[in-house]
Amino acid sequence: MALIEVRNLKKYYQVYQKEPGLKGSIKSLFSRKYEEVKAVDDISFNIEEGELVGFIGPNGAGKTTVLKCLSGLLYPTSGFVSVLGFSPSQRKIDFLRQISLIMGQKSQLWWDLPPLETFKLNKEIYEVSNEEYQRNLRKLVNLLEVEDILKVQVRKLSLGQRMKCELIAALLYSPKVIFLDEPTIGLDVVMQKKIRDFIKEYNQRYKATIILTSHYMGDVKELCRRVIIIDKGKLVFDNQLSEITQKYSNHKLISVILTRKIDPKFLGSIAKIKEFNYPKLVYSVRRNEIPQITAKILEKLPVTDLNIEEPAIEDIIRGLFTGKNYV
């Protein structure tokens, strides 16, 4: 049996619509119009132990809702969910002890106290032995470079500092399943890289299963071999990241460096221009036409360099969400 099993998961919300302004507020006192929002609409997937899976989708696609169902915060409207053999929404103590949910926008640290206090509390809640606690804490603190802020009130920390402490608090007890919702939000590039490396290492060393959502394609590209794409509550893609290119793009990019300026009209007559910024020119070409077009370019244009590339995954996914295939 897979470590995480989701079958036909649905989560619908009733939200009431309020017209703007005071008038709308008064009106809503007497009658409220409710509308059903399908946050998650019939999603199924399996995740095996030790996998690191990326969840991507535009804002409001339902990523976080799925994570909340998997971690037991929300009751599914219907469908079957099993994590580590437990039904998450029952929130059994043995289940909760083995999972961790890290939300970039929601702090689990105690606001008025230094982060070290939250760590100590988590040590007790998750029943971590003294040695393990010391060992994990030292390692995490060194890695994330937070020695000097452990005794500062949480509310006085910057967003990045806080995020690092969130990660420490959530990983101190070596959870088996980790749900990471936007873990690199608000971090600078250097720190993003560090956290990515850290997640990768953690995944390999502890065979931990990790599901990650992120707005930064960089996170997903670097960490996840497999991605699940969700849009408007529906699952639209679930496969190796590299397959996205295969499935959604029948085009490749030919980028060329020109040696002198050429009339753009003439350039356009050869193939479809994706981008032109002298001296760099990029064509978007159907896969089966690559040989002919390449030959034509070399024959008709003054070229010093030519490359054939797969389109960027970001572009493909953006195309996917805006409803048209990448061209």
Place this chain on the structure above:
Amino acid sequence: MSKYFQLAKITFEEYLAYRLNFILWRFRSLITFLTPFFFWLAIYGGQEELLGYQKTQMITYVVGVVFLRSIILASRSTDLAGQIRSGELTKIIIAPWEVFSYYFTRDVVDKVLNVFFAVLEMATVLLVFEFPLYFPKNLETYLYFFLIIVLAIFLYFFLSLIISLTGFWTEDVWATRWLFGIIFLEFFAGAFFPLDILPFWLQKIIYLTPFPYLVFYPLKIWLGQISGLMAIKAILICFGWLGFFYWLTRFLWQKGIKNYGAYGG
């Protein structure tokens, strides 16, 4: 157990994190103590007995209310309503502990701090004004008093949680808390004055509710005005109410948590 102990410690530290806040909080409770104290002293004037209460008994009642307020009515379970609304409840229900125990632990810390300072302040005031309090003569009374207080602590805890739990369905928890928490609860509990100075028909109604078991009955037991079989009967009824409200809290929790949207993030 150690997780709740650590939670208690951290809660304690939270209180002490803001010194000014802490001092003002104590100052406020001192004022709420002094007001009824002087009020009743003024009403009695030179008289020794009024409304069936001797002066010593009434002062004991008022001082007793302050004490019980600090140990029974003080409650952190109020936080739950706000946490449902803001989504902060998420961080509590995602951790492997019993949610009710979480709130109860926070309550206990609140009570310990409260009692410590309340006793200190009361002792100071009583010494300054040299007013004798009524102390029961037989040991039995102390036992009944202790028993009913333990029950009342739990009874109030669940009542307060139930008010907070309405937050799962409505955002107007403050209105509910005002109506039930202040008007009904404190008034019917006898936290403003002894209930038996009210008209008889009103008393009869109030005695049918669980509220008098929070403050009024414990103090009547202390004053020796309810004793023996009557005291045992009060304790048993209180026990019954406790069972009912415990069940109701669990029931509402299980219904409500399904409604919880875990907003934010």
